[in-house]
Amino acid sequence: MDIIKYRLGDVIELKKAHPCGSKQFKILRVGGIMRICCVGCSRDMEIDRIKLEKATRKIIFSSEDANK
Numbered sequence: 001m002d003i004i005k006y007r008l009g010d011v012i013e014l015k016k017a018h019p020c021g022s023k024q025f026k027i028l029r030v031g032g033i034m035r036i037c038c039v040g041c042s043r044d045m046e047i048d049r050i051k052l053e054k055a056t057r058k059i060i061f062s063s064e065d066a067n068k
Contacts, residue, residue: 004053009063014055
């Protein structure tokens, strides 16, 4: 299993949708416990990095690409 490189400001798509219907989340804090914010309703939550890696489908927007 590869470690996913998350960066502040990345927008990711998860496998399951948030109750508001959105599957897109923005990364607010990186570490062992990640903080993500729903793009649809702006609700933020904390999740373990391992659980987030398993739930991530793809990285939609990477802040690293925006800096180039």
